[in-house]
Amino acid sequence: MRFLGDDHLKQPAMQKELVQYANTYQGRKDLCIQNNVPKNRSVISVGGNRVSWLTDQKYPGINGAKREINETKELVSLTTSFRCRHVFPHRIHEANIKGTLPFDINTDFQRPFRKRKRLYIPGISVKEAVAASSRTFNIFSNPHPETTSTDGMCGITGGDLAWHDIVIGAGTNAWANLAWNFHIYIKTSATTNQWDSNRRAAYLFDTSSLTSSARIISATLSIMSHNPGQGDTHTSPLTMDSNVFTCSLASNTDIIAADYNVANWGTDELSTTIAYGDWETTDLRNEFLLNDLGLTTISKTAVTKLGIRDTKYDVADQLDPNNHDPIWSAYPQHTWFSVYFTDWTGSDNDPFITIVTLNPADFGVGLGI
Known part of the structure; x- marks a missing residue:
């Protein structure tokens, strides 16, 4: 890797x-x-x-910060944290080696340099390097009445089942057209060591506007908490963790109880x-920053389907049955988590997915050459 200086970071x-x-x-x-x-x-x-951020931020999230900057007629107030010289290039390099950086600094965004009178960017062809420019898409699900995509939950409610039977059981309920709710949720039954409820959430986005030629370089699923955001009333807290998984619903515009079937959900x-x-x-x-596998699940020509599941008990039991019961x-x-x-x-406050692409259709834009 060539050293990342300010001239690289400012691209x-x-x-x-x-x-x-x-x-x-x-x-x-x-x-x-x-x-x-x-x-x-x-x-x-x-x-x-x-690194710099808004000293006072009125709207939440990075999109809110951009909105505030655009709305402010005079300079906004910034707070800046200074570190020792070149510390962030080194930390970015370390993240790249670990694989937690959402792009590859050795191939994607090195500053163009010339060699033998030809333009080179490591890992990208000359034609692609000249043609590519970055685009950012913020894509939302449809509110009711849905036309191409939806969001909501499905699950089992009112059960009196062992945990594994809750995980693999047939769904009894589905919730769409929601303003807010508990998108993943576990509840005990009145019978000792039996369980009443489990939920999984689905977030669908019509990403066909990306077009098949787009090269996706990052994507982030953004979900806003509804006050108070989470709760755990168990004497021994379950403290569920959550992640993004594939999901396959019967419809792109509705959620039904049968969608809860464990065969419809990835692990x-x-x-x-x-x-x-x-x-x-x-x-x-x-914000869930999608990894390389996550990027491959994004459809460039149709609807992208993402699910949120509890990883500690729901997914863990599916992978290793009967060994991950909640207490x-x-x-x-x-x-629960409320969103x-x-x-x-x-x-x-809506959930959305932010997708950044390099699009060869924008020939010659954005490289400063």
């Missing part, structure tokens, strides 16, 4: 990716800025030895798991 395409990365749980952890940048502030720039993690204690609460966004403590006891869905009034 618009790389800066856009770094800002998206710095506003995820994994990115803040890799850059070691989680204790510097407040959880309710969004990083808007990353330099060789500094390969498509992002970094968000632990219960790291789940953002009270009208803050939780039953009493009845009724609940563990906004698309039918909440307006779109500021």
Whole structure:
């Protein structure tokens, strides 16, 4: 890898990716800025030895920060954290080696350089390098009445079953057209060591606007917590963790109880798991940065289907049956995450997916050559 200087980090395409990365749980952890940048502030720039964010941020999330900057007629107030020289290029390099960086700095965003009078970018053909420019898509599900996509949950409610039977059982309920609700949820039954409820959430997005020629370089599923965001009333807290998985619904525009069938849900993690204690609460966004496998699940010409599942008990039992039962403590006891869905009034709190692409259709744009 060639050294990343400020001139590399300032490239618009790389800066856009770094800002998206710095506003995820994994990115803040890799850059070691989680204790510097407040959880309710969004990083808007990353330099060789500094990160900056809005001192006062009115709207949540990075899209809210961009909106505030666009609305502000005068300069916004920024807070900047300075570190020792070139610390962030080294941390970015380490993240690239670990595989937690959402792009490859050796191939995707190195500054173009000339050799023998020809333009080269490592890992990208000359034609693609000249043709490619970065595009960002923020894509939402349809509110009711749905036309191409939906969001909501399905599950078992009112059961009196062993945990494994809850995981593999037939769904009894489905919820769509929601303003907010508990998107994953576990509840005890009145019978000791038996269980009443489990839920899985589905988020579908019409991503056909990407077009088949797009090269997807990052994607982030963003879900906003509905106050208070989470709860666990068990004497021995279950502290569910959550991640993104594939899901296959019978319809793109509705959710039915039969969609809960475990055969419709994948078990390969498509992002970094968000632990219960790291789940953002009270009208803050939780962002799942999709990994390489997750990027392959995005449809460029149709509807992308993503599911949220508990990893500790639901997915774990499917992979290793009867060895990951939650601890039953009493009845009724609940563990849940509450979130906004698309039918909440307006779109500021809606779930959405942000997809960044390199699109060869934009020939010659964005490389400064």
